[in-house]
Amino acid sequence: MTKPLRLELGLDLPLGEPLSAGARAENWLDVLPEKANVLRDYQRDILARCAMAIRKHRRVLFQAPTGAGKTHIIAALVAAAVEFGLRVLILATRTRLVRQLHERLESFGISHGVIAAALPGLTGWSRRVQVASVDTLYRRCVVDAKMPLPCADVVVFDEAHLALGASRQKILNSYPNAWQFGFTATPAKTSGAALSDQFDALILGPTVSELIEAGMLVRPRIFAKPIVTAKELRAIRKDSKTGDYATGELSELLSRPKLIGDVVQNWLRIANGKRTIVFACDKAHGTQLVTEFRQAGVAAEQLTDDDDDATREEAIARLESGVTKVLVNCFLLSYGIDIPNVECVVLARPTRSVVLYLQAIGRGMRPADGKDHVIIIDHGRVIENLGLPTYDRDWSLDSKSNVNVQARERLAESRLSVDEKPRHCRECGCVWLVTEDGSNCPNCGWKPVPKAKPVFVTEAELEEINATLQEQTIAMETFYREACDWYASRWPDRWRIKENSGRFWAWSQTRTRFKRPEDERIPSRFWRIPPKPATPETSGWLKAQMIRWAKRREKESRAAA
Ligand SMILES: [Zn+2]
Secondary structure (H helix, E strand, C coil): CCCCECCCCCCCCCECCCCCCCCCHHHCCCCECHHHHHCCHHHHHHHHHHHHHCCCCCEEEEECCCCCCHHHHHHHHHHHHHHCCCCEEEEECCHHHHHHHHHHHHHCCCCCEEECCCCHHHCCCCCCEEEEEHHHHHHHHHHCCCCCCCCCCEEEECCCCCCCHHHHHHHHHCCCCCEEEEEECCCCCCCCECCCCCCCEEEECCCHHHHHHCCCCCEEEEEECCCCCHHHHHHCCECCCCCCECHHHHHHHHCCHHHHHHHHHHHHHHHCCCCEEEECCCHHHHHHHHHHHHHCCCCEEECCCCCCHHHHHHHHHHHHHCCCCEEEECCCCCCCCCCCCCCEEEECCCCCCHHHHHHHHHCCCCCECCECEEEEEECCCHHHHHCCCCCCCCCCCCCCCEHHHHHHHHHHHCCCCHHHCCEECCCCCEEECHHHHCCCCCCCCCCCCCCCCCCCCCHHHHHHHHHHHHHHHHHHHHHHHHHHHHHHHHCHHHHHHCHHHHHHHHHHHHHHHCCCCCCCCCCHHHHCCCCCCCCHHHHHHHHHHHHHHHHHHHHHHHHHC
16 A cells, blocks of 8 residues: 655756656656746645656546646646657546636647537647547547547546546546546545545645645635534434435435525525525425525526536526526536635535535635635534544545544544634634634634633732743743754754654653643644744753653663563
C-alpha cells in the first residue's frame, strides 16, 4: 500500500526545454514547459509529486478541492505530455466542463480537438490532444461503433469519485497501457470506501482551510436548523450498498408539510434573495419544496435526472443571472458544475456520505464579486454527524479505510478539545469555532452562558484570576513557539517533512513546563503559529529535559536487561 503523497513545499519541477523523446518514457513529466510559469507554487508541487508517482504507477488520483485550479494543473500536465510526443485524451462529464477545458488548453496554446455533440464546431480528429464528453464518445465509439476511440498514451478525467455506470469505465478499460490521471475533490466512493481498485497512487492537494486562507475559496457561514430528531434518523433503514439513509423512508419523513414549511421559513429568515442551491432527498421531496418556495413568492425550480444536458445548462444559467433564486435538486449538481455566484447552499436532507456532503457544500465555496462567504443551512444534522466542511479528512487508497466511518468515529470519540468543538447559537442557529470567530455568535452576537459559575468570588478577585490566566496563556504560547524553533533548528529535516510531530513534541514540552494535565489537547490555533527563536533560558530548559529523558531511557533499558 502506498502512502498518499502530501504537499511538501520546496519540491519543484524545472521549467525549460522539454526532454528529448530519447529520454526514458516515465520521465516525461520531469520538465515543465515554459508556459507552466503561470502555475502557483502548490500546483507545481502537485505536478512534481506526480512526476515521482509515474515512475512506479500508471493510475494516479489527484485530490484537489474545488478552487484549487484543477484546469491549470491539467493543462500543464497535457503540455508536458505533448512536448514529449505523447497523445492525450481528456474526458469530461458535462458540456460545460468540456468548454472550460477547451478554453484553458487554448490559453496554454495547446492544439487540440473537441468531441462533444453540443460543440460540433471544434472537432479536429488529427490532433494529438482530444477533449471529449464521456457521453458523446461512448455513444459514437462504443454503442454505435461509428468510429474508433482516439489513440492515447495519457488519459485524464474529472469527477473521479463518481461511478459513472459502465460508460466511463468501459472507455478507460480500452487504455490499459496509458497513464490514467483522475481528479476529484473527494477521493472516495459515496459509501466512504477508498478508490483502491481504480488507482495506485494518491496525490493530496491543499486543504479547504488553506484555500480559504489563500482567498481561493470563501468561508462558510453555517446555520444548523435540524428538522428531524437524532432518534428519527436512527430509525431510518440504511441502504446496504451506499450506507446512506434509504431514500424512500427518508423522503416520507421529510415530506411532512411542517418540515417543508420549516425549510422555506428558515431560508426567508437567513438567506432571503440569495442565489441558492437546495439539496433535496428525491424528486417528490424536491417538487414539494419548489411548490412551497413559489407560494412564498420565491422564483424556484427543480432539476432532475430526467432533464437533458441542454435543459440543465439553461436552468443553471437562470440561477447564475438571478432570474431563478432557488434551484432544487437531488445531489445532481453535486458534481461537475461550478457556479461561482451561488451564495447559499441548503442541505434539506440528511446524508451519511462525506463525499455527497462535501461535494454539495463545494458548489457554494467559489469566490465571486461582492461575495466574501457562503451561507450553509443544514437541516439534516449533517455537520453534527460528519463534521465541519473545513475539517481535514483522512483520504487514502487503503482498501480498509472508510471516510464516512472515520468522520463518525472522530465526532463520537470527541477527540476535539473544547475550543475545536463547533459552538451552536441558541438564538439564530449559527455554528462557529471559537478559534476562528471568538466566543460570541458571529452572526447575532449571542453570548453562550458559562455552565459553571464561579461561586463566592468578588469582582476584584475574579479580575485578578482572569489576569493571571491571561498571563499564563501568553507565557505558554511564547514557550511553545520557542520550543518549535528549537526543534526545527535541531532537526531541520524532520521539521520539514513532519512538522506536525515537531509541534506535538513542542506541545508536550510546554505541558510539562507549565505542569498542565497530561491529557490536555494542543489548542488548534497552535498548529499554525510560527516558531520564535528560543531564549537561552528556554533552550537551557529543553536541553536539560532532553538529558533527563536520555538518562531515564538508559536506566530503563539497563533495568530491562
Ligand atoms: Zn446567533
